[in-house]
Amino acid sequence: MQSFTEENYLKTIYNLANRQQGEVSTNALAEVTATKAASVTDMLRKLSDKQLIHYKKYQGVRLTEEGERLALQIIRRHRLWEVFLVEKLGFSWDKVHDIAEELEHIRSEELVTRLDTYLGNPQFDPHGDPIPTSAGQMPETGYRKLSEAEVGEGVCLMAVLEHSTGFLQHLDYSDLSLGSTVVIQEISAFDKSFRVQTETGRTVFVSHEVAKNLLVN
Template identity: 80%
Template sequence: MHSFTEENYLKTIYYLASRQEGEVSTNALAEMTATKAASVTDMLRKLADKQLIHYKKYQGVRLTAEGERLALQVIRRHRLWEVFLVEKLGFGWDAIHEIAEELEHVRSDELVTRLDAFLGQPQFDPHGDPIPTPAGQMPETGYRKLSEATAGECVRLMAVLEHSTEFLQHLDRCDLSLGCTVTVTEISTFDKSLLIHLASNQPVFVSADVARNLLVS
């Protein structure tokens, strides 16, 4: 049995590794978990002793096969609970992350199997993130960032990288939701901000930082 903290570290290592090449640094983990580097190092040693990660001081960390399996189980539970909270309990997509953070540690395989069936075996959570399969496979999406789109291009918003309440509420105020179609009208040469138009022809200004956190197809 692994502690909640250990599960959170495995999930965080997987998350960081999926967004970069190479091993995950201790500093990146410390920043993501808001924990002192010394405490991160202590936890990494524990995970290494349990053969859940490959870790050498000053050389970063990567998950072992078992560590990745456990991380994907936690991610699967988290994203299924997010679907449940939005679709069945009526929560907004901006109010579910912290609740799912607690529910993801309920380890009953039978509960997760029934939850998955009850929800109709969803493939994506309310933020557009793919839900790992029961076999521990993460579906490929092929999405790219809105910041990579070109002027005149029409794209569909598929997922968000930033899950903070403030960011999601900002998208709500801009009428930007998953599945909406937008056309990139202009791209500023100064700061790479975008002027986009929704299908309703409503113009929306999107900063470069926001565009980097929106995934489109």
């Protein structure tokens, strides 16, 4: 059985590998986990000994088939708990990540199955992230970044890549909610920022950094 820290590493490796489309470096893990590189290396050796990752010093890290299976279970639990916290307990979407980080380590499969059924088998969490199925399959979304959109396009905001409280509160303040449509009115040649019109008719300026962290359809 894996410790909570080991589970967190498996989840982090999975998420980084999918974002980077490849193997994950020790430095990237150290940055995301706010841990010294030496401590990261020690954990990677433990996970390698358990045959949950493929790891060689000074090379990238990737999950084994078993490591990926476990990572998807953890992600599934995390995202189902986020749905529960928002839909059933009334938490705002900027408050649930840290709570779900704790709840995701409850390993009862019966509890997860009942939770999934109780919630109506949701496919996405409050941040627009797909929820892995009970069989360990991650749904494909085909989303692209808002920063890749062009002037005149109307796009639907589907998900966020950044889950920090400050970022999500900024979106709320800017009237940028998931499921809503915005029209790209202008893109600055200077800093790549966007001027968009929301469904409510409000004109909002979106920085390039924000646009890179918003996924649209």
